[in-house]
Amino acid sequence: MPSIIQFGLVIEAILNIVGAIPFVLYPEWCLSFAVATNAETGTPTVPPSSALLWQVYGVLVLALTVPLILCTPDSKAASEKRHIIFTTLLAGEVFIExxxxxxxxxxxxxxxxxxxxxxxxxxLLPALSWHAYVTYINPNLVNELSNKSVKKAI
Structure with a gap:
C-alpha cells in the first residue's frame, strides 16, 4: 500500500495535469472568467499576450509535475528528492501568493x-499548506516508505 507521501504526490500530479491542460489548450477560455471587462463593449477581452503567458504558466505547472511523478516510487534518494521538490514548490507558491x-x-x-x-x-492555499506541512511541520513524511518497501527491508 502506498505511503501518505506517495498518495499525496500522485493526487497532486493528477490535479496539476487536469488543471494545466486547459491552461495550455484553451487559455482564452480560462482567462475569460478572470479578466476585467472591456469598458466599451462590456465583455471580457483576453489579449493574445495574456493568453500566451497563461499557456507558459500551464506548461510550467506540467514541467514541475514531472519531478513529483519521478520521486513517487521509493528509492534510496527519494527523501532528498522529495524535500528539494517540496521546498521548490513551496517557494514558488509563497511568491505567487x-x-x-x-x-x-x-x-x-x-x-x-x-x-x-x-x-x-x-x-493556491491547499497546495501551499500541504507543501509547508511536509517541508517544515512534518518533514519525516518525505522519508515514509510504502508497505511494499518496508516488507522488502525486513
Whole structure:
C-alpha cells in the first residue's frame, strides 16, 4: 500500500495535469472568467499576450509535475528528492501568493477582476499548506516508505 507521501504526490500530479491542460489548450477560455471587462463593449477581452503567458504558466505547472511523478516510487534518494521538490514548490507558491495579494490590494491595476484574484489566492492555499506541512511541520513524511518497501527491508 502506498505511503501518505506517495498518495499525496500522485493526487497532486493528477490535479496539476487536469488543471494545466486547459491552461495550455484553451487559455482564452480560462482567462475569460478572470479578466476585467472591456469598458466599451462590456465583455471580457483576453489579449493574445495574456493568453500566451497563461499557456507558459500551464506548461510550467506540467514541467514541475514531472519531478513529483519521478520521486513517487521509493528509492534510496527519494527523501532528498522529495524535500528539494517540496521546498521548490513551496517557494514558488509563497511568491505567487505575494504577487496575488499585492494585486488584491490594488485590483484596478492588474487587469483581472478582484474575485478572480481572491479565488486564485484561495485555490493556491491547499497546495501551499500541504507543501509547508511536509517541508517544515512534518518533514519525516518525505522519508515514509510504502508497505511494499518496508516488507522488502525486513
Amino acid at each position: 505575494a504577487i496575488l495579494l499585492w494585486h488584491i490590494s490594488q485590483p484596478d491595476k492588474s487587469g483581472f477582476t478582484l474575485t478572480s484574484l481572491v479565488l486564485s489566492s484561495l485555490f
